Amino acid sequence: MLKLKEVSCFYGKAQALNKVSISVPKGKLVSILGANGAGKSTCLKSISGLIKIKEGAILFQGHDISRTNPAEIVRKGIVQVPEGRMIFPSLTVAENLEMGAYCRRNRKEIRKDRERILGYFPILEERKNQIASTLSGGEQQMLAIARGLMAKPKILLLDEPSLGLAPVIVEEIFSFLVEIKNEGTTILLVEQNAFMALKISDYSYVLETGNISISGSPELLLNNKRVRESYLGIQN
């Protein structure tokens, strides 16, 4: 469904991605793991058009989208939940959700989707009229994901959804992701929390200083010596 073909990307002169190739099949949950500064977020930003790539191609359903502007990409069904819970702090929860559906016109469908999505996150239903900045960190992350879903994504890009959250909440959010996947949304997940990500992924890539070093099924990576040492902190 989504394919990155030898994508290279630069910030000024510094290379952030070096010929990265990633493939996300329809209906799967694929994760990109890696340490700080490995290029994970850059990867997502290049997909959603927030950064222009220098070389390579990004194919979505067979079409190259690497020259398309961010708004158009959202309309195609690629929706990013940005890092650090970038909700709109001064809008209410309900307004934040409305913003997610900015590109959609069918009011009736939007309302139906809102009911469905609030069904996943009862706490948001409760706080519908609250200003978003008054939510807790976990609730804000839920709002960010719910807002992403409001855009009716074909593929959802998640940037570090576990960032700064308590383990219990991370667990909760990841189980939502599995639920969303099971309902047919393709997900590309970027995570530092490798252990949690591997638990729910169908396929994973490990990114190291802009290069894909290892990729494979979660079982394979969990048994890989380097991954165990560097990302899972397990001494052999």
Added chain:
Amino acid sequence: MVSIQNNHKKNLTRLSFLAIIIVYFASPFLLSEYLLYLVVLMSVMIIVAEGLNVMIGFAGLFSFGQPGFMAFGAYIGAILAVHFKWIPFPLIMLMAGSATAVLGLIIGFPCLRLSGFYLAMATFGFSSAIFQLINYAKPFTGGYEGMYAPSPSLGSLHFGSTRAIFYITAVCVVCVLVVVRFLAGSRTGRAWKAIRDDEIAASSMGIELRREKLKVFAFGAFLAGIAGVLYSYTIRYLETSYFDQMGLPLFLILVLGGIGEVYGPVYGSIFMTILPQIMGGKFSQNMSLVYGFTLVIFVLLAPHGFYGIWYRIKKTVPAGFNIRAYLFKKESQRGNKD
């Protein structure tokens, strides 16, 4: 029970709104000529400030171009009225407003690559440039000597009295407030607020930042243009220096009322009309000193203006734009990270 109380509350708000509007429209019969004149000036300021409110308060675009836009609108209106006497005044206002909106687009096009203080500086520069251009275009504008501005006319009818000007202005104020109120809850208005809150998140919602920002600029400039024409009707004589001094009071109106609140500029303008009347005696030569102090005090202690004070009494969180948080946010937090 709760819903009955809520309904009761809603009715009360509606009633008080109605009362305010009735008193407002009856003011020509209640006030002296001079006080009515002040009310007209106040109403004009509400319109410009509302434009600035949409720019800064809704969309987070710090534009200091409003005085320049207002002057441009005023001069275009006056020049049209002098040379084409047959054009009815509503059309003149519309034409001047539209011309100013186009100017807003032209200025916005390069300026909107900037944000925050840089945008403020660039628009401030453009605003000053507009004054210079007006002064250079002496054959049309009278240059530094200024020009006479005709009263609004409709065919052979002339509306020269303060009372007539008041009603024209009052209708405009009500229209502007209704439009902005509607805008605040609309899809477009929400998109503008989203841009203010977070540009990256907004663009990942599919908002086309450039186009929306240009719309904001055009809208703000349009209101300034209309207000400019109304201003020319009120004072009947145009000089760029009138507009030149308007920046600080205008910004003060916004901060006092509560940036980002639909009715903020109304409260701000009322206060700013009263303030010089009280302080005028002793400080008439140093009004900017008074303005400056008031501004600093409000930004530090009541960043949401009168609205914020009211919110604090009601113990709810204000939804509007926190100017203090904005000004003191670290550059790294605001900028493009990664």
